[in-house]
Amino acid sequence: MPAAAADTTKADAVQAPEVRLTGIGKSFPGVIANHDVDVTIRPATVHALIGENGAGKSTLMKILYGVQKPDEGSIVVDGTERSFKSPTDAIAVGIGMVFQHFMLADNLTALENAVLGAERLHGIGDKARAEFDAISSRYGFGLRPDVLVETLGVADRQRLEILKVLYRGAQLIILDEPTAVLVPQEVDALFANLRDLRAHGHSVLFISHKLDEVLAIADDITVMRRGTTVGEADPQTATKRQLAELMVGSELPSPETSESTVTDVVQLALQGLTLTDESGRNLLTDISVDIHRGEILGIAGVEGNGQAELVETVMGMRRPTSGRILLGEEDVTSWDTRRLREAGVGYIPEDRHRHGLLLDAPLWENRILGHQTRPPSVKGPWINRSGARKDTRRIVEEYDVRTPGIDTVARALSGGNQQKLIIGREMSGDPVLLIASHPTRGVDVGAQAAIWSHIKQARRDGLAVLLISADLDELIGLSDRIEVILRGRMVGTFDPAAVTPQDLGAAMTGGDDA
Amino acid sequence: MSSLKRIGFALLAPVIAVLIAVLATSIVIAASGSDSSATDFWSVILSKPDNRLLVNIVNQTTMIYLAAVAAAIGFRMGLFNIGVEGQYMLASYTAATFAGAALLPGAVNILAALVIAMAVGAIWAGIAGILRTTRGVSEVISTIMLNSIAAILVGYLLDQHGEHGGNQVRTKELPESSQLSGWLPFEKPDGPIWTLGLLAVVVGIGFWVLLNKTRFGFDLRATGASQTAAVASGIKVNRMVLVSMLLSGAVAGLIWMPAYFGSAHSYGTTFQAGLGFTGIAVALLGRNQPVGMVFGAVLFAFLSTQSNTLTFQTDISPSIVQITQGVAVLAVVIAYELVRRYRIRLEQRSVAKARTAPAQEVAA
Numbered sequence: 001m002p003a004a005a006a007d008t009t010k011a012d013a014v015q016a017p018e019v020r021l022t023g024i025g026k027s028f029p030g031v032i033a034n035h036d037v038d039v040t041i042r043p044a045t046v047h048a049l050i051g052e053n054g055a056g057k058s059t060l061m062k063i064l065y066g067v068q069k070p071d072e073g074s075i076v077v078d079g080t081e082r083s084f085k086s087p088t089d090a091i092a093v094g095i096g097m098v099f100q101h102f103m104l105a106d107n108l109t110a111l112e113n114a115v116l117g118a119e120r121l122h123g124i125g126d127k128a129r130a131e132f133d134a135i136s137s138r139y140g141f142g143l144r145p146d147v148l149v150e151t152l153g154v155a156d157r158q159r160l161e162i163l164k165v166l167y168r169g170a171q172l173i174i175l176d177e178p179t180a181v182l183v184p185q186e187v188d189a190l191f192a193n194l195r196d197l198r199a200h201g202h203s204v205l206f207i208s209h210k211l212d213e214v215l216a217i218a219d220d221i222t223v224m225r226r227g228t229t230v231g232e233a234d235p236q237t238a239t240k241r242q243l244a245e246l247m248v249g250s251e252l253p254s255p256e257t258s259e260s261t262v263t264d265v266v267q268l269a270l271q272g273l274t275l276t277d278e279s280g281r282n283l284l285t286d287i288s289v290d291i292h293r294g295e296i297l298g299i300a301g302v303e304g305n306g307q308a309e310l311v312e313t314v315m316g317m318r319r320p321t322s323g324r325i326l327l328g329e330e331d332v333t334s335w336d337t338r339r340l341r342e343a344g345v346g347y348i349p350e351d352r353h354r355h356g357l358l359l360d361a362p363l364w365e366n367r368i369l370g371h372q373t374r375p376p377s378v379k380g381p382w383i384n385r386s387g388a389r390k391d392t393r394r395i396v397e398e399y400d401v402r403t404p405g406i407d408t409v410a411r412a413l414s415g416g417n418q419q420k421l422i423i424g425r426e427m428s429g430d431p432v433l434l435i436a437s438h439p440t441r442g443v444d445v446g447a448q449a450a451i452w453s454h455i456k457q458a459r460r461d462g463l464a465v466l467l468i469s470a471d472l473d474e475l476i477g478l479s480d481r482i483e484v485i486l487r488g489r490m491v492g493t494f495d496p497a498a499v500t501p502q503d504l505g506a507a508m509t510g511g512d513d514a
Numbered sequence: 515m516s517s518l519k520r521i522g523f524a525l526l527a528p529v530i531a532v533l534i535a536v537l538a539t540s541i542v543i544a545a546s547g548s549d550s551s552a553t554d555f556w557s558v559i560l561s562k563p564d565n566r567l568l569v570n571i572v573n574q575t576t577m578i579y580l581a582a583v584a585a586a587i588g589f590r591m592g593l594f595n596i597g598v599e600g601q602y603m604l605a606s607y608t609a610a611t612f613a614g615a616a617l618l619p620g621a622v623n624i625l626a627a628l629v630i631a632m633a634v635g636a637i638w639a640g641i642a643g644i645l646r647t648t649r650g651v652s653e654v655i656s657t658i659m660l661n662s663i664a665a666i667l668v669g670y671l672l673d674q675h676g677e678h679g680g681n682q683v684r685t686k687e688l689p690e691s692s693q694l695s696g697w698l699p700f701e702k703p704d705g706p707i708w709t710l711g712l713l714a715v716v717v718g719i720g721f722w723v724l725l726n727k728t729r730f731g732f733d734l735r736a737t738g739a740s741q742t743a744a745v746a747s748g749i750k751v752n753r754m755v756l757v758s759m760l761l762s763g764a765v766a767g768l769i770w771m772p773a774y775f776g777s778a779h780s781y782g783t784t785f786q787a788g789l790g791f792t793g794i795a796v797a798l799l800g801r802n803q804p805v806g807m808v809f810g811a812v813l814f815a816f817l818s819t820q821s822n823t824l825t826f827q828t829d830i831s832p833s834i835v836q837i838t839q840g841v842a843v844l845a846v847v848i849a850y851e852l853v854r855r856y857r858i859r860l861e862q863r864s865v866a867k868a869r870t871a872p873a874q875e876v877a878a
Contacts, residue, residue, distance in 0.1 A: 317745060338748025347746065355746040358739045360854075369736060370747035372729050381729050404864045412861035 016043040016171040016203040017078040024073035033059040036228050046204045048214040051224035052470040065097040066090040096170025098161040100177045104149050111145035114167045139196045155186040172203045191217050211240040244505035261294035267464035273323035283309040284488045296465040298479030306488035307468045316340045346426035350437035356422045359411040364392040395424030416447025434465045472501045527853045531846035538841040550828035559820045565700040574815035576711035581793020583721050584766035586802040591738035597657025598766045599790025600664030605635040605767030607668045610781035614686030623692040631767035639763025647752040684782025694775040708776030722804035795843045
C-alpha cells in the first residue's frame with residue numbers, strides 16, 4: 001500500500017521514511033537513561049513503544065526528535081545516517097512530535113497556532129488557510145481555522161497539535177502518551193485519526209503504557225525496560241500478560257523473603273478512601289486496607305492506576321473526597337503533610353529529584369528537608385547546624401552513601417547514592433510508617449540490594465511499610481501481602497509466597513487472561 | 515571543597531561581571547564620539563570622592579541596601595516582588611503624613627512612623643500575595659500594576675491633603691523634636707550620615723540570621739529551590755508566599771526613612787524615587803546574599819554619586835553609569851550560571867573519585 005501511495009501524484013499521499021535506531025545510548029550525571037536501544041520503524045505503520053515510567057522512553061523520543069543528542073549509536077533515515085542538532089533538523093527529514101503537554105497559544109486561533117513559527121511554508125494568508133483546511137478534511141480532524149484555541153476541548157487541541165506537525169510536513173509523527181488526557185470515546189476517535197494517517201502513508205510512533213490501547217492500534221510493538229529495548233512483540237499474537245511481564249521484567253536480582261514479622265497492631269488503616277478530581281472523575285474509589293506494625297504491604301499495578309494519588313492522599317498532599325485515614329488510633333484524615341511527618345510517617349517519593357531533594361543544596365541541608373521541625377535538625381525555631389551535620393555523617397556512614405563529604409551538593413551524587421541518603425533520612429527519628437514509592441527505581445543493582453536490606457531491617461524493627469513498585473520481583477520479594485490496584489480500585493489480594501508474576505500481571509491488566 | 519575555594523568561586527562571578535561592565539562602558543564612550551575619552555571617564559569616576567560625596571555615598575548605600583533586602587526576601591523563594599517601588603512610595607508618604615501631624619512626642623513619633631511605614635509596605639505587598647495564593651495571579655504582574663496604583667494614589671492624596679506652596683506640594687513638616695539628623699564625620703556643610711542608616715545594618719543582620727539560622731529561613735530557601743520538594747517536606751507553600759510578601763513589603767517600607775528623618779522632613783519633591791528598581795538590580799548583583807548585596811549597594815551608590823561630577827570635568831553624560839550598572843547586572847546573572855555549572859562539574863568529578871577510591875583499595 002505505501003508503494004501504491006507513493007506512485008500517485010496526488011498531494012495527499014506521502015511516503016513515510018524508514019527510521020532505524022541502532023545502539024542508542026545516553027547518560028546524564030549519575031543516571032544511564034538509554035543504552036543499547038534498537039528500534040526500527042517501518043514506513044506507514046503504527047509503532048508502539050511501551051514501558052514503565054522511567055524506562056527511558058521519553059529520552060529516546062527526545063533523541064529521535066533532536067531535542068537531545070545521543071552519546072552513542074546511530075539514527076538512520078531511509079538509509080542515510082542523520083545527526084539532529086535540533087528539532088528543526090528532525091522536521092526537515094519528516095519527523096515531528098506531539099508532546100504530552102500541549103504547546104498551544106490559548107489566545108490565538110487554530111489557524112494562527114498552526115502557522116506560528118512555520119510562516120515560511122505557506123505564508124500567513126489564503127494559502128495557509130487552504131493548507132489547514134486540506135489537512136483537516138483529509139484526516140477527518142474537523143477543525144475550524146478561526147476558532148480560538150481557548151474554546152477547544154482536550155481532544156480538539158490534540159488534533160490541532162497533530163495538524164501542526166503535519167502542516168510542517170511530518171511523515172513520521174511521535175505521540176507521547178496521547179491517550180493519557182483522553183476519555184475512552186476520545187481515544188476511539190484518536191485511533192480512527194491514526195488509522196487514516198497510516199492509510200495515507202504516514203508512520204506513527206505511539207508511546208504508552210496502556211496495553212489494551214497498544215494492542216488495539218499498533219502494527220509493531222517495542223518494549224523498553226531500565227533504559228534499553230528488551231523485546232519486540234507482534235500485536236496479532238501477543239497477550240497483555242506477556243507484555244506486562246516484558247515491561248516489568250522477572251529476572252532481576254530477587255529480594256529474599258524472610259520469616260514474617262507481622263504483628264496484629266494496625267498502624268495504618270484506610271477506610272473507604274475515595275478521591276475525585278475537579279471534573280468529578282474518581283481517581284481512587286473506596287479503598288480500604290490495613291497495614292500492621294512489622295508488615296510490608298505491596299501495591300501492584302500498571303502505572304497510572306491511582307498509585308501516585310493514593311500516596312499523595314496518605315501523605316496529606318491531597319484531601320480525600322470521602323473515607324478516613326487512621327494512623328494508629330488517631331484519625332489523621334485532615335492532617336497536613338508536616339503534621340503527618342511529625343507523627344512519624346517517613347516518605348520516599350517516586351521522583352526523588354522533584355520531591356525528595358534540594359539538588360543544589362549540600363547533603364546536610366537535605367538532611368533537614370522534611371524534618372524541619374524535629375531534632376536533631378532544629379532547636380525550637382532555630383536550625384541546629386551542628387546537629388544536622390553530625391546526623392548527616394551518621395547517615396553517610398550507616399547507609400554507605402558514596403560522597404566526598406556532607407558539603408557536596410546533592411546533584412553531584414549518583415541516583416543510587418541520592419536514594420540511600422533519602423532512605424537514611426526517612427528512617428531517622430523512629431518512624432512508625434514508611435511510604436516507599438518505587439524505592440529502587442533508577443538505581444544500580446548494588447544500591448538496590450542495600451535499599452532492600454534496609455527496608456527489611458526496618459520491618460523487623462516493627463515499622464509498617466506501604467510499598468508501591470512497578471517491579472514485580474521487588475514486590476513479591478519484600479511484601480508480606482500484595483494488593484493490586486486497577487483504575488483506582490483495589491481489585492485483589494495476593495500472598496507473595498504463592499503468587500507468580502503471571503498471576504499479578506493478569507490482575508493488574510483487568511483479570512481476563514487474554 | 516575547602517572554604518577558601520568556595521569564597522573564590524563566590525567572588526569569581528561578580529569580578530568577571532564588573533570587568534565586563536567596565537569594558538562595555540569604555541566601548542560605548544569611545545563609540546559615542548565625545549571629546550573626552552574613556553580614560554577621562556574612569557579617572558573621574560575612580561578619583562577620590564570629596565567629603566560631601568563620601569557622606570552621600572554612605573547614605574545612598576543604606577537606602578539601596580534596604581531596597582535590595584526587600585527584593586531579595588522574595589527572590590530567595592522564587593517570588594518576584596517587582597513592587598518594592600510602589601510599596602516604599604506609599605509607605606513613605608503615609609509615614610511622613612503621620613509623623614508630620616505630630617500626634618505623638620519626639621522619639622515615640624519616630625517609632626510609630628517606622629511601624630506605620632512597615633505596615634503600609636507589608637499591606638501593599640500583601641495584596642499581591644493574596645492575589646497569588648487565592649487567585650493564582652502572577653506576582654510580577656500584580657506588583658507592577660500596584661506600582662502604578664501607588665503612584666496615582668500618592669499623587670492624589672498629596673494633592674488633596676498636602677501643603678501647597680508655589681507650584682510644589684508636600685506633607686506637613688516634621689517637628690524638630692522628631693528629626694534625627696545623624697553623625698557629622700566632616701565639616702557641617704558636608705552633611706551628616708543619617709542615624710536611621712543603622713536600619714540597613716539591623717535589617718541586613720536580621721536577614722542573614724533569618725535565612726541561615728532559622729527554620730523559617732530554611733523553609734523559605736527550600737521553597738525557592740524546589741517548590742515540589744518543599745510541598746513533600748510539609749511546607750505550606752501558600753502560607754510561605756504570603757508571609758514572605760509581607761516581610762518583603764515591610765522592609766520596603768523602611769527604604770526612604772533614613773532620608774526622611776535625616777534631612778527631607780517632608781514628603782514632596784524631596785522624595786527619592788527609583789530606589790525600588792535599583793534594589794532589584796542590586797539584589798541580583800549580590801546574588802540575594804546579605805553580604806553580597808552590601809558590595810552591590812556600595813558599587814551602585816558610588817557610581818551614581820561619582821557620576822554627578824562628570825558634568826564639571828568632561829562632556830560625558832552622567833547617565834552613562836546606568837550602562838555600567840545595567841551591564842554589570844546582566845553580566846553577573848550570566849557569569850553566576852557559568853560558574854555554577856563549572857562548580858557542579860568539579861563536584862561531580864570529586865564524587866566520582868570518592869566512589870572509585872574504595873574499589874581500588876579492594877583490588878589492591
